[in-house]
Amino acid sequence: MHGSEILRTALRRNLGAMTWGTALMGLYQAGETAFPIALGLIVEHTMRDRTPASLALSIAALAVIITTVSFSWRFGMRVLQKANTTEAHHWRVRVAGCGLQPVARDVDLKSGEVLTIATEDADQTADIIEVVPLLISSLVAVLIAATALGMADVRLGLLVIIGTAAILSILSVMSRRIGASTQEQQARVARAGAKVADLITGLRPLRGFGGNHAAFRSYRTVSTEATHQAITVAKVNGAYAGTALALNAILAAAVTLTAGHLAFQGQITIGELVMAVGLAQFIMEPLKLFSEMPKYVMIARASAERMALVLTAPPAMIPGQERPSPSGDLEVDCVRYGSLRKLKFQVSAGEFMAIAAYQPRAAADLAAILSATIPPDAYDGAIRISGQRTADLSIESIREHMLVNPYDGEIFAGTLRSNIDPSGTSRMIAEAVEASLLTDVVALHREGLDHTVRDRGANLSGGQRQRLSLARALAADTGILVLHDPTTAVDAVTEQLIARNIADLRRGRTTIVLTTSPPLLNAADRVLVLDDGVITADDTHRNLLTTDQTYRQAVAR
Structure with a gap:
């Protein structure tokens, strides 16, 4: 045109x-x-x-x-x-x-x-x-x-x-x-x-x-x-x-x-x-x-x-038309992109898995690919949801089945409620607020969830903005949820409680957390270690602390 x-x-x-x-x-x-x-x-x-x-x-x-x-x-x-x-x-x-x-x-x-x-x-x-x-x-x-x-x-x-x-x-x-x-x-x-x-x-x-x-x-x-x-x-x-x-x-x-x-x-x-x-x-x-x-x-x-x-700007990718089955498993098959080198792992349906990336760039590259903002022809390998390649799926169906919440999730002008549930259709607002420990922010204001939020969350602290973004991700209640460093701006006690709440709320649904936070790693069913673009270890957090000195030095605080 x-x-x-x-x-x-x-x-x-x-x-x-x-x-x-x-x-x-x-x-x-x-x-x-x-x-x-x-x-x-x-x-x-x-x-x-x-x-x-x-x-x-x-x-x-x-x-x-x-x-x-x-x-x-x-x-x-x-x-x-x-x-x-x-x-x-x-x-x-x-x-x-x-x-x-x-x-x-x-x-x-x-x-x-x-x-x-x-x-x-x-x-x-x-x-x-x-x-x-x-x-x-x-x-x-x-x-x-x-x-x-x-x-x-x-x-x-x-x-x-x-x-x-x-x-x-x-x-x-x-x-x-x-x-x-x-x-x-x-x-x-x-x-x-x-x-x-x-x-x-x-x-x-x-x-x-x-x-x-x-x-x-x-x-x-x-x-x-x-x-x-x-x-x-x-x-x-x-x-x-x-x-x-x-x-x-x-x-x-x-x-x-x-x-x-x-x-x-x-x-x-x-x-x-x-x-x-x-x-x-x-x-x-x-x-x-x-x-x-x-x-x-x-x-x-x-x-x-x-x-x-x-x-006339060309789209980042031309999506397919298929829809994945609702099983909820995720497979990353020999993906090579940016700092990732033939990355390969699989997450079973209903599993809570953490990925400890020693290099922050690798975590960012993986989050970008999983969020479908990188076209399939820009990387080698494949991402599969319920056994189907994301390249064959429509963007809408990917978004319905898998949500990737970035570490710097945007906060919009409006209210706490409109930020947590932009579409106005979620039935898990109360559960999401409680799990993300946003309850203190809601209780602090007479309007509660209808408290006004300024553009980019200017009237909220860094930790409050991060918990609000986490609450939005949890309220979406998708089959597969990917969280990228969801607790970097909160204190250790709050982080411990949030990790436990996420594990409880997401029980039975596939959850992946890209983090080096000990509470989140400990709450996960298993931990994958991502080092130099490949998976180098696959075990529980406690076992890795005992057997892997590099891991212990990377995540211990």
Whole structure:
């Protein structure tokens, strides 16, 4: 999908609203054009027939024109703005939906950049819904003015048509530069937004080792680049607007002077002169609108091209369509990826197994593969759920049967309840809260589970955020649950209780914990030692403490 295709889709989807909007805005422009024409006719007839009836008829005609102009503008813009807002919402939702899906790693799209595309670019793309009707209605006004002037004198009508064509030719060349400059500006603003999102996410660790000042300097550089490009765009827009205004004024002056010359020579009447002067003044507004449309079209196209970057981004993996049987066993068969070297092990259905990874990178690589965020063609070997390869399963079925809870699980703005049970369907909220020892947080606040949680859990401590994330994983109650370092931010006593609670709550369901926590290792049915990318030991925690000195040194605290 390209930007032009996005624009065509938007126009096609709103054809009905645009038709009505174009008709009403055309009626508005026709009424605006008719006003100076009516004034000219009133002057012409009043000079010949000076009666109260003629004056009353003239006033009535002006009242009809003013009423038509008022209502056609009111309802025309209402129709177009509703369609514009609805279309922008459609693209925001679609871009956000694509942004939430994992994409191939060679696609350089950061979350902050996607956010900018889903807001500003979606709005500017939807502006095409208003641009086209306004463009057509402005053309209607110019044509009516040219026709009316041509009826007074052909030279006046030709002057308007030729002058309008010349203005548009000049401005269309300038609008191309606006489109290119705007696209670059939007890209730099999006990069600045992405940098902000990264800084907010990593602000705590940055402060921890004193890297926040360097990070802020990095953002300042990106922001300065965006500012300079914005200034460039403003200069181009200013030059465009100034040129358009000057050309429109020149055309209006030319029409006025030509009409005055013709009236002086007696080739047009006084009424026609009044009409020509009025149209020369009026025509500047539709000409201004008409001349600005190419700029807005180029901006909409530039925004649509940026949206296409997200909408056409290839997925991280193309899932199959099968569903696993509900037995709940898991097999990792000769997987080679990152720091993993032909990793092979099997977890039986209902087993509680811990994996003690001596290298944190190995645990992270294993969690990434099990979470299905790494495409199957990016690693050797296979992952099987209930005997079926994950490559043959749909993403939805994998998520239903196996949940991988990362050590840095995100906390969202909302409430404790909405973070624990985002879908609102869990029947194990109370059990999950108790097992994760989140009960003290719930009891601390009068609202209980409805206590407000700020963005990224800013009003919670590190341990509270980790226990909240654990509660969410336990409340999901999936057949296979993988926990990655779920207790690193809690004290030893709390960790001991949580380990026991997880074992009790998950009894009979497959559970895998990637950890070096002694309480969790002790609670597991068996422990696999992952060292240098392979399994080097398989036993209980107590036996390994007795027989394996390296293990004892790695996990003892």
